[in-house]
Amino acid sequence: MDIGLIGRKLGHSLSPEIHKYLGSYEYTLRPMEPEELDRFFAERDFRGVNVTIPYKKDAAERCDELSETARRIGCVNTVIKRPDGSLWGDNTDYFGFSYMADLAGIDFKNQKTLILGSGGASLTARLVAADKGASEVIVISRTGENNYGNLDRHSDAGIIVNCTPVGMYPENGKRIVDLSAFPRLRGVLDMIYNPFRTPLILDAQAGNIRCSDGLPMLVAQGAKSAEYFRVNENLKPDIPAICRAVRAEKLNIVLVGMPGCGKSTVASVLAKDLGREKLDTDDMVRARAGKPIPAIFAEEGEAAFRDLEAACVYEAARGSGRVIATGGGAVLRRENREALRGNSAVVFLERPVNELSTGGRPLSKDAETLERMYAERLPLYRETADITVRVGATPYITAAEIKERLKRYNEAAYNQRT
Numbered sequence: 567m568d569i570g571l572i573g574r575k576l577g578h579s580l581s582p583e584i585h586k587y588l589g590s591y592e593y594t595l596r597p598m599e600p601e602e603l604d605r606f607f608a609e610r611d612f613r614g615v616n617v618t619i620p621y622k623k624d625a626a627e628r629c630d631e632l633s634e635t636a637r638r639i640g641c642v643n644t645v646i647k648r649p650d651g652s653l654w655g656d657n658t659d660y661f662g663f664s665y666m667a668d669l670a671g672i673d674f675k676n677q678k679t680l681i682l683g684s685g686g687a688s689l690t691a692r693l694v695a696a697d698k699g700a701s702e703v704i705v706i707s708r709t710g711e712n713n714y715g716n717l718d719r720h721s722d723a724g725i726i727v728n729c730t731p732v733g734m735y736p737e738n739g740k741r742i743v744d745l746s747a748f749p750r751l752r753g754v755l756d757m758i759y760n761p762f763r764t765p766l767i768l769d770a771q772a773g774n775i776r777c778s779d780g781l782p783m784l785v786a787q788g789a790k791s792a793e794y795f796r797v798n799e800n801l802k803p804d805i806p807a808i809c810r811a812v813r814a815e816k817l818n819i820v821l822v823g824m825p826g827c828g829k830s831t832v833a834s835v836l837a838k839d840l841g842r843e844k845l846d847t848d849d850m851v852r853a854r855a856g857k858p859i860p861a862i863f864a865e866e867g868e869a870a871f872r873d874l875e876a877a878c879v880y881e882a883a884r885g886s887g888r889v890i891a892t893g894g895g896a897v898l899r900r901e902n903r904e905a906l907r908g909n910s911a912v913v914f915l916e917r918p919v920n921e922l923s924t925g926g927r928p929l930s931k932d933a934e935t936l937e938r939m940y941a942e943r944l945p946l947y948r949e950t951a952d953i954t955v956r957v958g959a960t961p962y963i964t965a966a967e968i969k970e971r972l973k974r975y976n977e978a979a980y981n982q983r984t
């Protein structure tokens with residue numbers, strides 16, 4: 567391997583995709599077990615490597631020299647073999663985290679800052695927060711003096727940084743703290759980037775609190791490492807543009823809207839056009855139950871259907887890069903709305919009630935019922951959606967309009983906040 571990444575489990579790594587934008591070197595993933603480390607660093611058969619969980623400390627111990635940042639943090643995420651064969655280590659997560667806070671317009675100066683978690687990423691966040699002038703930096707650890715049982719001691723916090731894996735794929739939906747307990751909160755930084763919106767980020771957005779997911783940190787630390795990896799290349803990577811490109815690729819596209827508005831057909835058109843996997847949560851429910859939806863309603867009742875639907879929504883929406891058509895009532899439960907928003911751009915497909923198709927739909931019995939259902943659900947579709955698109959004359963026209971609107975939606979992300 568010339569350039570690449572070492573770590574224990576690398577299956578979901580975004581790094582190869584990101585490094586494509588950062589230089590013309592080949593970037594190889596090299597998962598390894600702890601007993602392979604000594605040999606890897608003794609042979610030194612590489613020019614430069616990034617290092618991830620759980621080897622950041624081990625790699626630092628095997629370097630001949632460390633940058634000042636790496637020395638202060640006590641671990642490295644980048645190791646470079648110098649021309650004389652010696653190993654030099656840096657921690658570009660420092661730059662990455664600092665960049666993420668700056669991009670989101672979150673200023674630590676004079677802010678009491680809570681750092682959730684006490685692992686490697688927490689060490690970096692603590693240093694950056696202190697270097698940027700935080701008035702106090704408190705580490706919240708499950709087993710520490712400051713823990714999740716006495717958060718009320720710190721209700722005056724101005725910034726919260728999540729450096730734990732709580733809410734991260736595959737355990738989407740877990741909420742690490744309740745933000746309503748922090749009335750002075752002005753910034754939330756979550757190092758997690760899968761999903762893009764953890765419950766912490768969703769809560770911050772709902773409360774109009776500045777926030778960022780972890781992708782800018784990931785891309786920025788990669789960009790800093792790439793400065794060491796590149797040879798004879800004078801690139802100036804556009805970090806926000808790379809974040810937008812990666813996010814656009816990874817976000818699911820979820821369609822919500824009334825029963826019979828055409829979600830499933832439009833989703834098929836979109837999925838084919840974009841070369842993406844299409845899922846339909848009603849199809850998933852039918853497959854799990856082994857019977858048609860009217861039969862589930864008739865034999866087991868609506869609550870049983872909704873439970874099954876929630877499981878299918880969760881399963882579909884925690885994936886990446888999919889096109890997902892949902893049942894009309896998928897937005898009724900809060901847990902579903904959060905699951906749908908977590909890793910997706912949500913599109914509300916709006917269609918006048920008198921144009922909805924009603925065949926085979928147990929709740930769409932008559933015009934009056936439909937009108938009532940629409941009035942009840944409209945605020946929920948709006949609350950869940952990032953984009954609203956009126957259904958066009960054909961599914962192709964609607965799909966084209968969705969693509970155009972998604973482009974604009976993505977362009978609005980990761981712009982510098984001042």
Ligand code: NAP
Binds near residue numbers: 728729731781784
């Ligand atoms: P780590 O060394 O494994 O530390 C994670 C810390 O989180 C642990 O020390 C633990 O602290 C806490 N924690 C673990 N499970 C928890 C649970 N169930 N509930 C509450 N707290 C829990 O990992 P790390 O390297 O610091 O990374 C932490 C997170 O940041 C990961 O999600 C990682 O993917 C992300 N990260 C992102 C970037 C990026 O570029 N965006 C860079 C680095 C890391 P206590 O035992 O003290 O509670």
